[in-house]
Amino acid sequence: MTVETAPMATGTLIASRSKQDIQARIAKRYAAERRFRAYGVSAILFGILFLVALFSTILVRGYSAFTQSAFTLDVNLDAGAFGSSSPPTESDLLMADYTKLANRALFQVLGVDPANRADAKAAAALLSANADTQIRKAVLADPSLIGKSVQLTLLAHGNVDSLMKGQFDRNIPEGRRQLSDKQLAWLDKAAEAGFLAKHFNTGLFTYGASSKPETAGVGVALVGSLYMMLIVLLFAVPLGVAAAVYLEEFAPKNFLTDTIEVNINNLAAVPSIVFGLLGLAIFINFMGIPRSASLVGGLVLALMTLPTIIIATRAAISAVPPSIREAALGVGASKMQSITHHVLPLAVPGILTGTIIGLAKALGETAPLLMIGMVAFVVEYPKTPIDAATALPVQIYMWATAAERGFVERTAGATLILLAFLVCMNVTAVILRRRYERRW
Amino acid sequence: MLNVQTSEIENRAVKLGTTDGTKVHAKDVNVYYGDKRALFDVTVNIPDRSVTAFIGPSGCGKSTFLRCINRMNDTIPICRVTGKITIDNEDIYDPSLDVVQLRARVGMVFQKPNPFPKSIYENVAYGPRIHGLAGTKAELDHIVQTSLEKAALWKEVKDRLNDPGTGLSGGQQQRLCIARAVAVGPEVILMDEPCSALDPIATAKVEELIDELKQNFCIIIVTHSMQQAARVSQRTAFFHLGILVEEGATNDIFTNPTDKRTQDYITGRFG
Numbered sequence: 001m002t003v004e005t006a007p008m009a010t011g012t013l014i015a016s017r018s019k020q021d022i023q024a025r026i027a028k029r030y031a032a033e034r035r036f037r038a039y040g041v042s043a044i045l046f047g048i049l050f051l052v053a054l055f056s057t058i059l060v061r062g063y064s065a066f067t068q069s070a071f072t073l074d075v076n077l078d079a080g081a082f083g084s085s086s087p088p089t090e091s092d093l094l095m096a097d098y099t100k101l102a103n104r105a106l107f108q109v110l111g112v113d114p115a116n117r118a119d120a121k122a123a124a125a126l127l128s129a130n131a132d133t134q135i136r137k138a139v140l141a142d143p144s145l146i147g148k149s150v151q152l153t154l155l156a157h158g159n160v161d162s163l164m165k166g167q168f169d170r171n172i173p174e175g176r177r178q179l180s181d182k183q184l185a186w187l188d189k190a191a192e193a194g195f196l197a198k199h200f201n202t203g204l205f206t207y208g209a210s211s212k213p214e215t216a217g218v219g220v221a222l223v224g225s226l227y228m229m230l231i232v233l234l235f236a237v238p239l240g241v242a243a244a245v246y247l248e249e250f251a252p253k254n255f256l257t258d259t260i261e262v263n264i265n266n267l268a269a270v271p272s273i274v275f276g277l278l279g280l281a282i283f284i285n286f287m288g289i290p291r292s293a294s295l296v297g298g299l300v301l302a303l304m305t306l307p308t309i310i311i312a313t314r315a316a317i318s319a320v321p322p323s324i325r326e327a328a329l330g331v332g333a334s335k336m337q338s339i340t341h342h343v344l345p346l347a348v349p350g351i352l353t354g355t356i357i358g359l360a361k362a363l364g365e366t367a368p369l370l371m372i373g374m375v376a377f378v379v380e381y382p383k384t385p386i387d388a389a390t391a392l393p394v395q396i397y398m399w400a401t402a403a404e405r406g407f408v409e410r411t412a413g414a415t416l417i418l419l420a421f422l423v424c425m426n427v428t429a430v431i432l433r434r435r436y437e438r439r440w
Numbered sequence: 441m442l443n444v445q446t447s448e449i450e451n452r453a454v455k456l457g458t459t460d461g462t463k464v465h466a467k468d469v470n471v472y473y474g475d476k477r478a479l480f481d482v483t484v485n486i487p488d489r490s491v492t493a494f495i496g497p498s499g500c501g502k503s504t505f506l507r508c509i510n511r512m513n514d515t516i517p518i519c520r521v522t523g524k525i526t527i528d529n530e531d532i533y534d535p536s537l538d539v540v541q542l543r544a545r546v547g548m549v550f551q552k553p554n555p556f557p558k559s560i561y562e563n564v565a566y567g568p569r570i571h572g573l574a575g576t577k578a579e580l581d582h583i584v585q586t587s588l589e590k591a592a593l594w595k596e597v598k599d600r601l602n603d604p605g606t607g608l609s610g611g612q613q614q615r616l617c618i619a620r621a622v623a624v625g626p627e628v629i630l631m632d633e634p635c636s637a638l639d640p641i642a643t644a645k646v647e648e649l650i651d652e653l654k655q656n657f658c659i660i661i662v663t664h665s666m667q668q669a670a671r672v673s674q675r676t677a678f679f680h681l682g683i684l685v686e687e688g689a690t691n692d693i694f695t696n697p698t699d700k701r702t703q704d705y706i707t708g709r710f711g
Contacts, residue, residue, distance in 0.1 A: 253517060323554035327617070329515065331567035331624055332544035341566070342556060 058412050058419070065413025068201035068214060069156040069164040071127065071190070073105040075135060076149045093140055098132035099124075102154055109195055110186045122183055128155035130215040153199065158213040158406040163187060164198055167405055204413060208379040209390070209398075213406025216399070218414050220378045224294045224389030225363060231298025231385060232305055232362050237355055239302075240309030247310070248317045249339055268307035275304045276371025284372060291373035292388035300372060301362040308361065312354020316347035349436040356429035360422050366393040392418050463488035463658040464509060464628060469523035471504050471513065478504050481523070482684045484677055488627075491650060491659045493669035493690065496679035497705065502662045505679070506630050509660065510546035511539050527628065544571055547621030551633040553613030555605035555620070560597050563605040563616055564588060567624035583623055591619035592649050611642020618649065622657075629653065631661040635668065647672050666706055670694050678702045 081101060083092035103124045107114050112123045131154040138152060139145055159178040162168045174181055190196035207217030247264075251257045279300035283289045289296050320343045328338035344351075369375070374390050375398060382389040390398075396418065399411040464486040471479040479501045486492045494502035504513070511532060513519045525532050532542055544567070555563050564584045567573075574580035584601070588594040593615045597608070605616050614634055621629055631650070635643040650672050653659060663669050669676050670690060677687040678699075686693060686702045697703045 321554075323550060323552060324556065326512070326515075326548075326550060327554040327556060327620075328566075329512065329543060330510070330548035330550070331570075331620055332540050332542075333566075333570055334540045337570055341570075346557065 058415050061409060062412030062414075062416045064165045064167075065204060065409040065416075066201050067165075067198040068203060069161040069196060069198050070153045071106060071109075071156055072151060072153050072195045072197070073102070073109060074149050075101055075105045075152050075154075077101065077135075077139065077146050079147045082146055087143070088146065093143065094136070096136070096139075098135040098139075101135055102127055102131040106154075109193070110190060112186070119182070122180060123186060126157055126160050126183060126187065128157050128214045129212055130155055130210075155203070155214045156196065158404055160187060160196070161214055162405045164191070164196070165409075167409075204410070205417075208381065209377045209395075210379070213402075213404045213410060216407070216410060218392060218395050218417060220381055221390045221392045221395035221414075222417075223381055224297070224374070224378075225392045227294035227382065227385045227389065228298040228301055228391060229359055229363060231295060232302045232359060233355075235299065235302040236305045236309055236358065240306050240355075241313050241351060243306075244310045244313035244317060245339065245344070248314045249335070249343070264307050264310050268311060271367070272304055272365055273367040273371060275300050276368030278303065279368060279372045290386060290388070292376045292378070292390070293386050294374075294382060294389040294391075295385040296372045297369050297374050297389075297391060298385065300368045301365060304365065304368065305358040305362050308358035309351075309354055312358070313347065313351045316350020316354065317343060319350060320346045349433040352432045352436070353429045356425050356432070360425045363421060363425070364393055364418065366391075366397055369394050370397075392421070461487045461489075463527060464660070465526045465529075466505075466508075467524045469505065469508060469521065469525060471501070471508060472520045472522075473516070474518045478682050479508075480682045484684060484687055486658065486660060487675065488658045489654060489656070490674040491654045491661060491672050492675045492677065493673035494660065494662045494677050494679060495664075495666060495669050495705070496685075498664075500679040501682040502677075502679045503632055505684075506632055506660060506662050509628065509630055510543050510548055512543075512548065514539060544624050545626055546628045546630060547624060547626035549614070549617050549621055549629065549631040549634045552637050553610055553617055555608070555613050555616050557604065557606050559602045560588075560605045560608070560616060561601040564619050564623045567620060571624060573625065587619040587623035588616075590622050590653065591615045592645065592652075593619055609642070611638050611645055614638060614642070614646055615649065618646070618653075622653070626657065628658045628660065631659065633662050633664060636664060643668070666694070678705060680705070 079086070079088075082088035082096050085092065088096075103120070104114070106112075106127055107120065107123055110123055112119050114120050134154055135152060138150065156164070159168070163179060163184070168179070170177075170184065179187070187196060203215065204217045205222070206219045207215050208220035210216040247257065247261065279296055283296045283299055284291055324342050324346065325338050328342045329335075333341065369391050374394050376388055376390050377398075378388050378390050380387075392414065396411055396414045399407045399414060462485045466482055466484050466486075469479055469482040470477065482501075482505055494506060496502050507513045508521055508525060509527075509532070513521060521533065527542075527545065531537070556566065558566075561584055564587050565574075565580055568580060568583045574583055585594060585598075588597065593612060596612060597603075597616075605613065608616060614637075618629075618634075634650075635646050638646065647668065650659060650661065654674075661669075661673065673690045675688065676690045676693040678685045678693065678697075678701075680701050686697060686699045693702065694706055697706065
């Protein structure tokens with residue numbers, strides 16, 4: 001009965017409705033759709049606004065870290081400075097008073113009388129404490145320079161660098177300033193004459209930790225991060241892919257595998273500091289691997305990345321259409337052959353994307369590394385993954401807590417370097433995915 | 441166009457063939473999906489070198505039965521098969537029988553064309569390669585060519601064997617899948633609604649092809665189209681609610697069905 005009457009009732013309903021009614025409803029529907037779109041667009045704009053604000057802040061603060069002020073001086077390496085024996089012994093070369101040589105060259109161009117002790121002290125303070133090391137390096141690299149006058153680019157002190165970058169307020173009363181009026185006059189003259197200038201800051205990429213901003217760099221942190229990424233790749237990728245393939249293709253569906261699945265999903269959400277605690281307890285306290293070693297950091301990050309890789313790989317595998325599996329089985333491929341010949345190659349883009357995103361996450365991870373002692377003042381490059389090292393995000397964290405003006409820009413500069421690496425990795429993921437993507 | 445493979449198949453057929461021409465024999469086959477029973481005591485003889493069509497309404501178990509013949513149902517964990525199916529008097533559910541070998545003997549063509557996302561050549565060459573059917577590149581080339589010829593696709597693709605198989609039209613893809621199945625040198629070819637995703641012209645080509653293939657293979661086809669069953673098959677089996685209602689020569693089934701349900705179905709009263 002109802003089936004018979006229903007279409008008739010609807011028919012009369014539509015007919016009874018006036019044209020205006022219908023038009024009003026249509027207008028309302030369109031308005032609702034427009035509103036909905038506006039919400040979406042504003043949400044995206046809001047996000048972009050924050051992103052732009054974030055990036056512009058970091059850029060504005062950090063770009064100056066990529067240049068560094070230095071004096072270009074003619075250093076006279078007279079033989080007298082290298083002891084009495086000729087040619088000078090190795091210990092002579094190591095022990096020579098290079099600071100004196102550097103100061104002498106500086107005094108000459110600034111016109112400072114070395115006998116005036118106050119002036120000499122004020123002028124010497126303009127050079128980086130690292131200037132002697134720079135000369136020593138040049139001499140050790142080429143002892144034949146001794147007895148000649150060599151043009152060298154010596155780092156200026158961090159305060160001089162701040163002045164050159166316009167971060168220095170000359171209006172502050174002299175007594176509360178880092179640089180005196182006399183020093184400012186020398187520097188202005190030097191800058192005008194052209195032997196004090198800003199150069200590209202290669203030191204930012206090569207130096208290790210330092211308490212002086214001008215000689216602090218992310219070199220050691222980069223090597224540490226590189227070791228850790230390699231260890232993550234080495235451990236997490238094979239384990240993760242193998243686990244995912246087994247769980248997705250071979251494991252029987254039962255209580256045990258269900259539990260494992262739930263736990264893997266939960267592990268992906270475990271706070272990273274917990275992995276740090278785990279690493280501290282197992283790798284350092286139980287297995288006795290040295291603290292601060294990138295091996296420990298890499299293993300901890302590998303554990304942390306494992307669930308991400310397993311989940312991404314499983315998703316990629318289950319996204320391969322079942323018709324491909326059936327086709328392979330249908331021509332008499334074994335289960336193993338259908339997986340290795342067809343399913344895995346088709347899942348590769350997904351696996352790669354998951355892996356690279358997992359790696360990127362690991363690269364930016366700080367908290368677990370704090371737990372295993374990678375917050376360390378490491379000057380020497382780690383030769384092996386067992387040596388003490390630090391990581392890029394940890395280096396940023398350490399610089400962020402330092403007081404000197406020079407470390408502020410370095411914090412932002414190192415953040416830019418980290419972001420550049422992350423962008424590179426994500427672009428690689430996109431390219432690989434595009435390249436291996438196949439349609440079926 | 442007789443080649444190494446077909447003569448090999450003939451030898452095998454002569455060696456193993458049964459006297460009454462029955463290729464596949466099923467006795468009291470029951471299939472359960474978990475607790476649900478999908479097939480009830482299906483007993484049927486399927487002759488060699490002919491086309492047998494399974495017809496019936498959706499969900500009647502015809503595809504399920506088809507997938508028992510190459511043990512494709514093994515891939516479904518909750519599926520359980522009882523009863524006996526033999527090919528050339530050999531029990532295919534014998535525990536000592538290797539499923540992979542069985543599937544090489546019983547090829548399958550699926551409802552939706554599913555070429556591998558590889559080149560046309562690789563699609564056909566894959567089966568022979570994993571079974572080690574070709575010793576040299578020349579032999580493999582020969583298998584690929586004859587398989588594509590048998591699938592009536594050679595003329596259309598011979599100049600672009602390295603193009604992706606997925607770039608072909610739907611009908612060509614399905615013929616590529618048939619070529620892929622033929623390349624392994626099977627004795628039986630199962631086709632699960634092979635034309636349901638194709639337009640009438642492609643369907644006509646595939647049907648023509650099926651008609652030719654029956655000279656060398658035992659073909660079992662599941663179809664929803666009764667016209668198709670009438671056109672291509674010599675024998676027809678009608679399934680209803682998991683029961684094999686009636687089986688016989690196609691002419692008899694369509695002109696003179698003995699069962700009321702068969703009559704209702706083929707006259708379009710239900711299903």
